[in-house]
Amino acid sequence: MEWQTLHNSPSLPPLYLRAALKRNISGTTLPDCGLRCPVRVNPRAVEAYRKVCGFADGPMLPATYPHILAFGLQLQLLTAKHFPFPLLGLVHLRNRMRILRPLGAVSEVQVSVHAQNLQPHAKGATFDLITTLDDSLGRLWEGESRMLCRGAKLAGESMDQPLQIIDPLNELLRWQVPTDIGRRYARVSGDYNPIHLSALTAKLFGFPQAIAHGLWSKARALAALEEHLPIVNIEIEVDFKKPVRLPSEVILSCSPPGSNGQWQLKGAGDIEHMIGQWKPIG
Structure with a gap:
């Protein structure tokens, strides 16, 4: 290299x-x-x-x-x-x-x-x-x-x-994803991909609506899970599924707190947006 x-x-x-x-x-x-x-x-x-x-x-x-x-x-x-x-x-x-x-x-x-x-x-x-x-x-x-x-x-x-859900999950939190979250995340991340900024720019790339950044969805989920996870010696993995259209409501379900666990982010109509898991390194 x-x-x-x-x-x-x-x-x-x-x-x-x-x-x-x-x-x-x-x-x-x-x-x-x-x-x-x-x-x-x-x-x-x-x-x-x-x-x-x-x-x-x-x-x-x-x-x-x-x-x-x-x-x-x-x-x-x-x-x-x-x-x-x-x-x-x-x-x-x-x-x-x-x-x-x-x-x-x-x-x-x-x-x-x-x-x-x-x-x-x-x-x-x-x-x-x-x-x-x-x-x-x-x-x-x-x-x-x-x-x-x-x-x-x-x-x-x-x-x-692909990751598979194997643990029983319980609803932890649900929240509204606002229309402007793509623009707000772009300002703090530098990632101004047009598919996240507005419906107009997203349509230029074949999307009917703007969609949330995948890394924002991951970060928002982990923010909600902070009390569940160790702060060090941890591996966190996610599979991104269907994108989160803006605006929409999402539901976060997860395993109980512990050294290992999983979570899932879903939307209306049981649409699966993301599967995640955490485990110790090694």
Whole structure:
């Protein structure tokens, strides 16, 4: 793996322009390279993120906040000329993260991103976007996002195994997802994907309504589950199912608190939006 080290987080507007201009698949091989960058944590930005996602105030960074710290690097990697798939149209299928040490008193970290594990899929090809956070003491957090590129052609069959609900789940909470949550989340995350911003921009990409960011839905669910989960030595995995249309009501059901458990996010008509699970690392 060849690593390129940046001195600052990339500026997002030029990367959005790159993304808009690249519409075609240019290959079926992932680049053997990654990006690294020191990133400073902004307490005001963390506070704004907490409010949008429903996290309570506290000394620990929200478990999902590293996604925000890494977004610029991820965007630069996925819009690079040698990356074979166009960013627009990628579908986030699964997300896994591991919290290795407490995310307290975190002020500056090194963020690293790369792509690996290109695999065939019934609808195209998938790859894993790998993100890590390190501080002066070593590894803090690891993330893995399974992305689907529709239309890419690889030989072989998909070996992916979706999560299955095996625990009895009880309703924990329900909430209204407002029409503007896509715009509000974009302001704290930097992710201005048009399918999340308004019905008008979503229709340009074939969606009848705007849909919530998958990582917002995950963060909102984990905010509601904070009292259920350990704060360290935990692996959290989610499968994204049907998108949450804006506006709508969703229902969160989960296992009892403990070292292992599952949860499910559903909408009207029993539509399944997300399945998640947590377990100890190792």
